[in-house]
Amino acid sequence: MGLIVQKYGGTSVADLDRIRNVAERVIRTYDQGHNVVVILSAMAGVTDTLIGLAAGVTADPDKRELDVLLATGEQTTSALLAMMLKSMGYKAQSLLGHQAEVVTDCDFGNARIIEIGAKRMNALLDKRTIVVVAGFQGTDLKGNITTLGRGGSDTSAVAIAAALKADTCEIYTDVDGIYTADPNICHKARKLKEISYDEMLNMASLGAKVLQIRSVGFAKKYNIPVHVRSSFSEEEGTMVVSEDSGMEQLMVSGVTHNKDEARITLKKVPDQPGIAAKIFSPVAEAGIVVDMIIQNTRAGGQTDLTFTVPKADFKKTLEIQKRIATEIGAEDVYADDHIAKVSVIGVGMKNHSGVASIMFNTLARENINIIMISTSEIRISCIIEEKYTELAVRVLHTAFGLDAECETT
Numbered sequence: 001m002g003l004i005v006q007k008y009g010g011t012s013v014a015d016l017d018r019i020r021n022v023a024e025r026v027i028r029t030y031d032q033g034h035n036v037v038v039i040l041s042a043m044a045g046v047t048d049t050l051i052g053l054a055a056g057v058t059a060d061p062d063k064r065e066l067d068v069l070l071a072t073g074e075q076t077t078s079a080l081l082a083m084m085l086k087s088m089g090y091k092a093q094s095l096l097g098h099q100a101e102v103v104t105d106c107d108f109g110n111a112r113i114i115e116i117g118a119k120r121m122n123a124l125l126d127k128r129t130i131v132v133v134a135g136f137q138g139t140d141l142k143g144n145i146t147t148l149g150r151g152g153s154d155t156s157a158v159a160i161a162a163a164l165k166a167d168t169c170e171i172y173t174d175v176d177g178i179y180t181a182d183p184n185i186c187h188k189a190r191k192l193k194e195i196s197y198d199e200m201l202n203m204a205s206l207g208a209k210v211l212q213i214r215s216v217g218f219a220k221k222y223n224i225p226v227h228v229r230s231s232f233s234e235e236e237g238t239m240v241v242s243e244d245s246g247m248e249q250l251m252v253s254g255v256t257h258n259k260d261e262a263r264i265t266l267k268k269v270p271d272q273p274g275i276a277a278k279i280f281s282p283v284a285e286a287g288i289v290v291d292m293i294i295q296n297t298r299a300g301g302q303t304d305l306t307f308t309v310p311k312a313d314f315k316k317t318l319e320i321q322k323r324i325a326t327e328i329g330a331e332d333v334y335a336d337d338h339i340a341k342v343s344v345i346g347v348g349m350k351n352h353s354g355v356a357s358i359m360f361n362t363l364a365r366e367n368i369n370i371i372m373i374s375t376s377e378i379r380i381s382c383i384i385e386e387k388y389t390e391l392a393v394r395v396l397h398t399a400f401g402l403d404a405e406c407e408t409t
Helices: 016-031 046-057 063-087 119-126 152-164 197-205 213-222 275-285 311-328 355-365 386-399
Strands: 003-008 035-040 092-095 102-104 113-116 130-134 137-139 145-147 168-173 194-196 226-230 238-241 254-270 293-297 302-310 332-345 372-376 379-385
Touching (some): 003 016, 016 063, 035 063, 046 063, 063 145, 119 130, 152 168, 152 213, 194 197, 197 213, 213 226, 332 386, 355 379, 355 386, 379 386
Antiparallel strands (some): 137 145
């Protein structure tokens, strides 16, 4: 039959009963004739507990040692599942990141996978052994334990699926698929049957938390079908696939929101070559990611420049820009951390006109002011006041026909 990679998140392995449920699901897949590789997260809450323990030792834990500590969460669940599968009469073996030959760079806490050697895993699969791999971790070229950052087990799963040339990578979580909007704030949100890699990449980067963005990038690069589904039901979930797989293209497939945004504006900046570099280079050196950037031309050789950063980096960025404003002769710096980004996403935008008009008119009817606008081939994002976020998501969802009674795809 085929080779299936299954990844289970923290809520799916939160206790022994849930680990037993995972074992039973793995066995059902195995008994259908498939080879199975299982990637596990730590039990829900364990990673935060370990971070808390480290904080009790020092306010600034050494990053290498913190990775050694955090990797124990996935080590625990992997060993427990392998034990449980063996107790049920099935051949199983757990592997830590280095045993699964997951090689990363040395960016402790946010390492990136360089390569995965599939030799050991393939040898076990040839013997019809269920392979259980600790997600979220690997080792650098010097043998140091590294972790892949929040959501890193998703990345582990898809990368291992690519290395093994798996038929499918199933991501099991506490939701039953990918929705047209966050169902917690938009009760008419519908589960999508399928979505393209590019749409999912945009959703992940714009606030949707179902899949980690790096995992989607791996899936697209190696054309690995990803099935997002619930570990608590047998319902089919959402397939993340290539755009040319015959999927129907809606004008808009989803509406996302992100309240983790802050806006900074430099007023009356000299409109000269090199000024933008002076503004953004110190931000980059501080490790701060800039999202949207807008520059408005003024008369008299001056301009206003506005950009957004994650809310966690707001104060640090503001301090940097106040210093830069003085150096370059800008008149003032304004800041606002009570904003949100609302976006509409869909590969169908490539073939449909009027998407921006529908979005802007819909927000205008609700008297929601648009502060900033950013677009791409399959996305339009607007910065608005934070207090209007939920309303904006709901009215846009309706305006683009996503909560109609017709079947979604």
